[in-house]
Amino acid sequence: MNILESRGLYHDFKGLEVLFDVNLQVEEGERHAVIGPNGAGKTTLFNVITGTYHPSRGQVFFKGKEVTGSKPYQMARLGMGRSFQITSTFNRLTAFQNIRLAVLSKKGVRFQLFRKVDKMEDITKETDEILKRINLDRERDMPAGMLSYGKHRSLEISMALGTDPDLVMLDEPTAGMSRDETHYAVELIRRLTEGKTAVIIEHDMDVVFSLADRITVLHYGQILATGPPAEIRQNQAVKDAYLGELEA
């Protein structure tokens, strides 16, 4: 079953067309990479799917239901998580508090006004477990803004996963990372997305080929090709697109 599907998706910004007839299909349980040269429309595609933008035309289906134009919080409650290319955490809150917010959402604790959050033991336990899994337990009480870049990105990714979504959208998770940090991040993502579906925007081809089950190539807002890594590697149109970008 396709857990995520877009049909005839178009989007433009005040006349500037960014997405053309995008028909993305993501199978349940797979790790699906979205690649393409800069400006191809990858983040816009994410924004349309996760609810930041209402597409100019077309539809988005999540778990079989139409969700076009839903708001981000609605998508989150339906089971979709999202991480950002530019790290977007709660910088003045500690790593613990950051993850805890995701856990609170998962547990549906939203308008709880009558208990001290610090006293909610189950929440604290779960948050600490997550911190341990992503190796941030020692930085538990450090303000997020003070974490090292790699750890900060880890936090960013884990917050997308903290609500235990069925589908997680990761926007360039390894952006700006060193070789080692990237290795580590890839393993983290692999571990954390077990049993889930993941759509990942990436520029680093090594990451893409080591993680992805299938790849969609986006170019000037249109899907150039979709298929398993081996196929994409051989695809002439894809090679031309990337080569053209290098020469330009």
Add this chain to the structure above:
Amino acid sequence: MMKKKLRWILWVGLIVILALYPRVFGIYYTNFFVTFAVFAVYSVSFNLLLGYTALFSFGHAMFFGVGGYGTALALKHIQGFPLLPAILIGAGSAVVLALILCPIVVRVTGSAFSMLHLAFGQLMYVLALKLRNITGGEDGIGGFPIPPFSIPGIVSIDMKAPENFYYFAVVVLGVSLWIMWFFTKTPFGQIQVGVRDNAMRVDYLGFKVPQTKAVVYVVAGAFAGVAGSIFALFQNLIAADSGFGILVSFGAVINTLVGGLGSFFGPIWGTAIMQILEEVTTRYTDRVELVAGLILILVIMFAPMGFVGGVRILKQKWLAHSAPKVKLEKVS
């Protein structure tokens, strides 16, 4: 364990001091304290919006004034209206105002939010001036009956005596503070600070941001209303200037900034500092504006993090100095 015991002792000590205060310091300073308590609660409610949700309510006085007028009007026009319901009417009016403004307020952020509040705050001020028949215009409403604090059949305490009123006010305002404090410690409080730091992320985590802001807004308005209500009772007067004046709105800002907006207790310290400073300077000079202006400039230029922030930094420096292991400060 030690820490908990220490805390207990401090709290008990504080209660004892508060209880004995009027006896020790006399009427003038008892009244001084009540004024402080009123504006401390008012400033803390303002900070719920600013320091905790990053909403700069530039016209917060409107809730204060509405609370005061609500109570005053009830007491003036309804014979024998009891004390606690009068305060509830005041707070309730402020809540109604907040609910009315909610839909507009939650859709707007940043400087637009501030300016909108400036507009509304001034609108309320001007309305209070112009609707003389209801509000008494510039003179305001005064001399209304101050009902005793009474539990039918058990006790009736005269609230016109400064000492009695002091205890009553301290309890009501203290409870208000406690409620607001607790509010910040709930899961909802966490969402609130999340909104302050990164509203977009909160949205993506599955929370409804506008509704969150609305709840905080109403709570902040309600307690500003309580403060205004007590103020009206205390002075037996509420007028356009003292209730809705721009200086009242500014006052909240200044108290919070001077005290430190990153912490719950900041505005309380700020109110204390500013009130003491005002008291001291009026003794020695007429030029209150000059001193006030200079203080503001100095605080912003040299201590923008406020009193609490400054103390924190000093503490960190001292800790770094005296121990090799640096304790990282948790902010929030």
Add this chain to the structure above:
Amino acid sequence: MESTTAMYVAQGIHGLAYGMVLFLVASGLTLIFGMMDILNLAHAAFFMLAAYFCYQFLSLTGNFWAALLLAPIVTAFFGILLERFLLRKIHAFGLMSQLTLTVGVSLVILAGVKIFWGTESLPVKIPPILSGLVKIGGMDYPVYRLFIIVLSLVVLAIMALLLYKTRIGKIVRAAVSDADMVNALGINIPLVFTFVFGVGIWLAGIAGVVIAPILTVFPGLADQMGMDAFVVVITGGFGSLTGAFIVSIIFGLLSSYGVQFVSSLAPVLMFAFMAIILAIRPMGLFGERE
């Protein structure tokens, strides 16, 4: 019949004159905010300060024109001091700090004028050339009010010329859109900012000198003008000169005619108007911030 028209016309001229003065003050405020993101609550205090300087120069030289020339420049100088040594440092701290700092500055200026000139109303006489009435097309017009309108338009024309026909103007316009970019091009942005700030205060200074004979010079000058200018900037849109202009004229005319017909409700209407505009369009009528 004729006297009613004459009255309406006179009201209109008064309103336009006030509107123009209001625009001079508001334009500086909105330019400064639009370009530098600085909300200067002391702007009106400078307006008042210029009026006091006008009085002082007039006492020293007996020449209104000298005062008109010098007072705004001296006031702008103080404005530049404020920007250079105080505002620049706290820019990173955000809106609240700016507001509080400029409130502090306005209090100090207020205290200052009281110390140097006392609290009483100081008169400034209209120079004989500009006093009285002039007959144009069969109707009498107050000369001084016309002077205000004409002078304001001239000043604005010069500003427009500067903005659109000179290199400096080009830089300023570019900086309003994208200060970082201009900075990246190697232009000394801080200097440009200081210059614009100075010009903004200078405009308020002209307004202060020009209004002095009408309102007389007293410590409360800043209050009314401050609030009015603020409302104009907010409803017109932060950073929008067009918006400031249109709203200023409307306000000028409204308050002039309004005083006649709905006097007691005028301030209420003003703030209600402002609140409504902001509720529908939070960025003001012509503003572009989101």
